[in-house]
Amino acid sequence: xxxxxxxxxxxxxxRPGEKARLRDRDPRxxxxxxxxxxxxxxxxxxxxxIDALQDRLYAEGSRALLVILQGTDTSGKDGTxxxxxxxxxxxxxxxxxxxxxTKLELEHDYLWRVHAACPRRGTIGIFNRSHYEDxxxxxxxxxxxxxxxxxxxxxxxAFEKMLVENGTTILKFMLHISKDEQKERLxxxxxxxxxxxxFNPGDLDDREHWDDYQEAYETMLNRxxxxxxxxxxxxxDRKWVRNAAIAAIVKGTxxxxxxxxxxxxxxxxxxxxx
Amino acid sequence: xxxxxxxxxxxxxxRPGEKARLRDRDPRxxxxxxxxxxxxxxxxxxxxxIDALQDRLYAEGSRALLVILQGTDTSGKDGTxxxxxxxxxxxxxxxxxxxxxTKLELEHDYLWRVHAACPRRGTIGIFNRSHYEDxxxxxxxxxxxxxxxxxxxxxxxAFEKMLVENGTTILKFMLHISKDEQKERLxxxxxxxxxxxxFNPGDLDDREHWDDYQEAYETMLNRxxxxxxxxxxxxxDRKWVRNAAIAAIVKGTxxxxxxxxxxxxxxxxxxxxx
Numbered sequence: 001x002x003x004x005x006x007x008x009x010x011x012x013x014x015r016p017g018e019k020a021r022l023r024d025r026d027p028r029x030x031x032x033x034x035x036x037x038x039x040x041x042x043x044x045x046x047x048x049x050i051d052a053l054q055d056r057l058y059a060e061g062s063r064a065l066l067v068i069l070q071g072t073d074t075s076g077k078d079g080t081x082x083x084x085x086x087x088x089x090x091x092x093x094x095x096x097x098x099x100x101x102t103k104l105e106l107e108h109d110y111l112w113r114v115h116a117a118c119p120r121r122g123t124i125g126i127f128n129r130s131h132y133e134d135x136x137x138x139x140x141x142x143x144x145x146x147x148x149x150x151x152x153x154x155x156x157x158a159f160e161k162m163l164v165e166n167g168t169t170i171l172k173f174m175l176h177i178s179k180d181e182q183k184e185r186l187x188x189x190x191x192x193x194x195x196x197x198x199f200n201p202g203d204l205d206d207r208e209h210w211d212d213y214q215e216a217y218e219t220m221l222n223r224x225x226x227x228x229x230x231x232x233x234x235x236x237d238r239k240w241v242r243n244a245a246i247a248a249i250v251k252g253t254x255x256x257x258x259x260x261x262x263x264x265x266x267x268x269x270x271x272x273x274x
Numbered sequence: 275x276x277x278x279x280x281x282x283x284x285x286x287x288x289r290p291g292e293k294a295r296l297r298d299r300d301p302r303x304x305x306x307x308x309x310x311x312x313x314x315x316x317x318x319x320x321x322x323x324i325d326a327l328q329d330r331l332y333a334e335g336s337r338a339l340l341v342i343l344q345g346t347d348t349s350g351k352d353g354t355x356x357x358x359x360x361x362x363x364x365x366x367x368x369x370x371x372x373x374x375x376t377k378l379e380l381e382h383d384y385l386w387r388v389h390a391a392c393p394r395r396g397t398i399g400i401f402n403r404s405h406y407e408d409x410x411x412x413x414x415x416x417x418x419x420x421x422x423x424x425x426x427x428x429x430x431x432a433f434e435k436m437l438v439e440n441g442t443t444i445l446k447f448m449l450h451i452s453k454d455e456q457k458e459r460l461x462x463x464x465x466x467x468x469x470x471x472x473f474n475p476g477d478l479d480d481r482e483h484w485d486d487y488q489e490a491y492e493t494m495l496n497r498x499x500x501x502x503x504x505x506x507x508x509x510x511d512r513k514w515v516r517n518a519a520i521a522a523i524v525k526g527t528x529x530x531x532x533x534x535x536x537x538x539x540x541x542x543x544x545x546x547x548x
Contacts (some may be wrong), residue, residue: 109396109440115389119379151439158432165425166383 005252008032008151008245011233013225020221020233022214025098027178028237032245039244046247047087054124058092059257061122068127070220071135071175072213073203074185077128081214083243084250085126093137098126110134110152115265122169130269135220140175140212153221153223160229167260171253173246174217175236179210278400279526282306282519286506287499294495294507298489303509306519307371320521321361327528328398332366332470334375334533337398338442341524344410344489344494345449347477348459348512351402354449359400359516384408384426385433395441396460405430409494415488434503445527447520448491449510453484467477477525504536 011032014020033039057063069077083095096117105113111131135156139149161171173202177185184206189199206213225231232249236242285306288294307313331337343351359367370391373508379387385405393399409430411421434444460481463473482489499505506523510516 017494079334104394108392109394109437109442111436112389112392117388118377118382127515148439155432155436158429158436162385162432163383165429168383202414213534 001252001256002248005248005255007048008248009232009252010247012234014221014231014233015228016225016230017250018222018225020225020231021220022111022176022218022221022233023234024174025233027176027181027235027237030238030241033241036240040240043083043244043247044087044139044241045252046237047084049251050084050247050254051088052258053251054088054263056186056259057124057257057262058122061258061262062167063123064119065250065254065257066119066127066170067124068132068169068170068172068215069175070128070130070132070173071236072182072210073177073200073206074182074189076166076175076239076242077175079125079239079245081128082245085124085241088124092122093124095126095185097127098130100135110138111155115159116266118163118168131159131195132220133223135224135252136216137206139216139219140206140209153220156224157226157229160224160226164228169257171250172225172229172231173249174221174231174233175242179207181237182207186248190259224246236263275366275402275530276522279522279529282522283506283507283526285508286508286519286523288505288507290314290497290504292496294492294499294505295477296450296492297509299450299507299509301455301509301511302516307515310514314514317357317514317518317521318434320518320525321358322330324358324519324521324528325546327364327525330533330535331398331528331531332396333535335536337531337533338395338440339398339524339528339531340393340401340437340444341445341447342397342404342405342406342444344406344429344447344491345510346451346456347474347480347485347506348463349449350513351449353378353513354447354517354520355400355402357513358521359398362398366396367398367400369400369402372407373436380462381440384412385429391435392437392442392513402472405433406498408493409498411480412467413490414480414483416462427494429499431503434498434500438502443527443531444502445524446499446505447523448449448495448505448507449516450507451510452479454512455511456481 006012057065071077081095085095088113098113098117101113102112114131116128117125134144135149135152138144138152164170186199188201189195221231221233232245234242234245289372331339343354345351355369359369372387372391375384377388388401388405391399391401408418409423409426412418438444460473460477477528495505495507507517509517510515
């Protein structure tokens with residue numbers, strides 16, 4: 001892993017057991033990067049490196065990487081995926097977006113649909129929202145009794161531990177934006193005809209619960225940043241900073257996983273193609 | 275729950291933390307029941323009661339019952355399902371048999387296919403074999419490294435706890451037969467043309483590992499009989515004892531769950547059917 005990736009992890013990771021305070025983390029922080037244009041160019045290069053590493057992961061075929069993206073409306077989950085993973089072919093990457101549960105999903109425990117969507121060995125799975133919605137909107141909107149929500153943190157930790165012990169590396173990113181930045185982005189969805197389709201009046205309701213959500217996020221970070229699957233809080237008011245940070249951490253993690261092309265049982269010269 | 279059901283649970287359950295010794299549990303035990311013919315008639319009646327209780331569970335629509343059947347070859351898993359659940363309509367009961375994992379299943383953690391098959395709210399799910407194969411045949415045949423097998427007991431306990439906390443009651447039955455009884459039943463599969471199809475030469479290989487399997491079962495019972503999902507060791511050399519014991523415990527458990535027909539928002543007389 002590069003020094004830069006390690007420095008980013010050190011700065012952005014919520015250490016297990018640490019009290020995570022969102023107000024102490026600046027969503028506009030850009031101190032970890034230099035010039036904007038140069039950083040963007042570096043991110044594009046890293047995205048290509050991720051593709052090359054993914055090819056090795058696929059060839060090796062024994063482990064998986066799960067990238068979980070959480071963040072309030074307009075925090076840039078889609079944009080992150082586009083920036084960091086567009087250079088990676090769809091052969092070995094799948095994105096799963098978790099919307100409101102269907103009737104069939106509600107007929108099972110809340111982790112049922114999540115487990116079903118977990119990435120196959122050799123692939124990268126990206127969760128655009130995730131089971132953490134069940135301790136975020138689920139908590140703020142009281143979709144389940146408080147006692148049931150309370151049990152979920154440990155359930156999620158045990159679930160993720162099982163995944164990790166069975167060969168899936170988990171990277172969790174909370175895209176941290178300010179309330180002012182969200183205002184601008186929501187306004188842009190109202191003003192820009194090409195963004196109108198992204199506007200959902202429900203987002204305004206959620207915005208009214210801003211403080212409740214921030215508190216639910218903090219509880220989530222405190223309870224579910226574990227040794228085996230830590231959370232990273234990514235400053236996301238600046239898209240180029242957000243993309244650069246996540247790209248570097250994803251690449252660094254894949255490098256640390258160090259996937260290997262499998263050995264073959266034959267030597268050059270053993271075969272000829274007629 | 276009837277006194278008989280409670281007495282059966284007290285006798286057959288492996289208390290959490292208890293050292294389970296299979297040699298101390300007699301597979302031919304029939305002391306819990308009286309006359310064979312009368313017991314069979316009672317089992318048939320209980321099977322109908324289970325159907326009635328299942329109807330309430332379905333109408334209530336909020337909880338599920340998961341019945342896990344484990345036992346060595348010829349221990350009578352299929353026969354149990356036939357005897358205890360044939361009176362229950364398929365509307366609210368599903369049986370899932372776990373054979374050797376497919377290629378797709380092997381591309382995920384071993385609990386992936388199990389979670390996917392868990393029963394919907396309002397239904398009874400029956401696992402004919404289960405995730406416990408992964409600490410039985412998986413352990414005896416060394417399908418995974420010892421350290422990975424070792425982690426599975428806690429993973430399974432956490433998984434089952436999550437299911438229970440989210441509304442699924444779990445009943446686990448180990449069908450306990452003697453090595454002599456298995457010999458007779460395997461021989462019958464070789465001799466009886468209507469049973470030939472059930473014979474699998476691999477069963478003889480497994481029989482050669484009898485002691486290893488008994489040890490793996492004991493470890494499973496010791497490690498995974500929990501407060502939330504205890505194991506029951508059922509004397510299964512006599513089919514009528516096996517069926518009677520499981521039927522009584524299933525009925526007693528459903529009675530204790532006490533599913534209720536939901537209240538409706540209207541009163542008799544509010545509507546007329548033209």
